[in-house]
């Protein structure tokens with residue numbers, strides 16, 4: 001089936017849905033985003049990008065940024081990162097503190113908030129927060145091959161003012177010696193990274209290197225090594241949707257990372273990178289329509305890492 005026709009079909013089918021989940025409002029700035037927004041973009045190896053709906057609207061990528069931050073941190077300290085962060089699915093909510101106590105301040109994986117805060121701490125080492133934030137943003141711009149990607153300062157501020165749970169997680173890990181910089185500086189980097197805004201088109205393009213063994217197929221630039229791309233994909237598959245990761249793997253069958261802004265990045269190795277956005281979330285904090293859209297696209301295209 002023609003990819004453009006398929007994307008339009010899936011968008012039209014789901015856009016009629018009245019039950020779209022709940023827009024996150026624990027970061028007040030995110031609560032202002034209209035729940036009716038819905039965009040899909042699929043970037044393919046040949047440089048094409050097919051879209052439907054609000055695919056050009058910028059939204060807060062939130063935890064999808066954890067994928068790029070992880071790639072950057074691994075580039076800095078390599079496998080040493082795994083002494084400070086695990087690689088197992090958490091089975092808990094994105095901001096759970098309970099597991100941290102049992103596991104002595106070592107977060108389960110780099111995609112739950114605690115793990116991503118450690119990753120931000122690694123990127124901050126030896127830098128000022130502004131430099132670290134600039135480095136993350138530059139990495140995303142290179143991956144997207146788009147210099148216009150930016151950070152929404154209002155979202156960063158909103159999260160800084162209401163990020164009590166993240167502050168608790170960071171302080172708790174600091175008590176175990178797993179945060180090396182001053183907690184408020186590490187959190188500042190993390191909040192700004194989450195406040196990166198991108199459209200579905202930009203996000204789909206930024207994910208292409210993960211579908212192409214670490215190399216941007218358009219520019220030929222090697223963003224990460226082949227092995228690293230494979231491992232990041234593995235972590236996205238097992239840990240990318242918090243305590244909904246198993247269900248996402250079951251229904252969609254592709255590596256994916258969601259954010260509370262309602263965006264999801266999914267990778268089809270060797271074929272494509274997909275970004276979907278609909279702000280209403282399901283009970284696990286993942287985009288309700290976005291997940292369903294990925295399920296239909298994967299099903300109808302026969303895309304799955306588990307076999308055609």
Ligand code: GLU
Nearest residue numbers: 062063094113194259260
């Ligand atoms: N910035 C959000 C938080 O830390 C990220 C969570 C998410 O996107 O899942 O609460």
